[in-house]
Amino acid sequence: MPSFLRKENARHVPVNALWLSNGLIQLFLIITLFNASTYLSLLYLATSMILVPYFWSAAYALLLGVRGEGYANAAGERRKDTLIAAVATLYAVWLVYAGGMQYLLLSALLYAPGALFFAKAKRELGQPVFSGIEKLIFAAVLVGAVIAAYGLYDGFLSL
Numbered sequence: 162m163p164s165f166l167r168k169e170n171a172r173h174v175p176v177n178a179l180w181l182s183n184g185l186i187q188l189f190l191i192i193t194l195f196n197a198s199t200y201l202s203l204l205y206l207a208t209s210m211i212l213v214p215y216f217w218s219a220a221y222a223l224l225l226g227v228r229g230e231g232y233a234n235a236a237g238e239r240r241k242d243t244l245i246a247a248v249a250t251l252y253a254v255w256l257v258y259a260g261g262m263q264y265l266l267l268s269a270l271l272y273a274p275g276a277l278f279f280a281k282a283k284r285e286l287g288q289p290v291f292s293g294i295e296k297l298i299f300a301a302v303l304v305g306a307v308i309a310a311y312g313l314y315d316g317f318l319s320l
Contacts, residue, residue, distance in 0.1 A: 163281040192320070202320045209257075209264035210271065216253035222246035263318055269305030270313075276302055 166178040193199045225231060226243030257265060276299055283290045291299055312318030 163278055164285055166278070196320070199320050205260075205264050206267050206271075206320070209260045210268045212253065212256045212260055213265075213268060213272070216250070216257055219246055219249035219253045223250050266305050266309040266312060266318060267320070269302050270309040272302050273306035 162175070162178060166181065167175060168177050170176045189203060193203060223243065223246035226239055226246050229239055232239035232242075280290045280299075309318060313320075
């Protein structure tokens with residue numbers, strides 16, 4: 162986390178991070194209050210947002226299985242886990258597709274600021290922000306966020 166979000170109180174609770182997350186929750190609740198149809202849209206958006214990490218988790222499990230990392234002298238387990246990870250990755254791809262492009266783009270609009278917080282934290286620690294493939298993923302998230310912002314402005318996307 163960036164340093165301003167890592168600030169803790171006497172009970173070791175990240176106060177600023179809680180204020181930020183609770184403030185954003187309140188904002189979404191207020192938006193829902195003034196637009197009854199928004200509740201269902203936010204539910205679809207939340208569902209879409211969880212599908213992306215599910216895909217990345219399954220894809221990472223598949224990568225570990227293919228590389229054999231953590232499977233020293235366990236070829237049988239490696240094959241089984243790789244097969245399960247491959248099925249999970251295909252299923253996740255299907256779920257992201259079935260969730261719809263609209264909510265995937267709107268998810269990118271919410272993931273982009275999180276990626277910027279991540280980048281700020283990495284810079285504060287003096288570490289490289291993104292590796293090669295991570296740069297491509299970040300670029301895709303930013304492109305998706307720009308398309309979503311324009312879509313909300315132009316009206317071809319809505320909550």
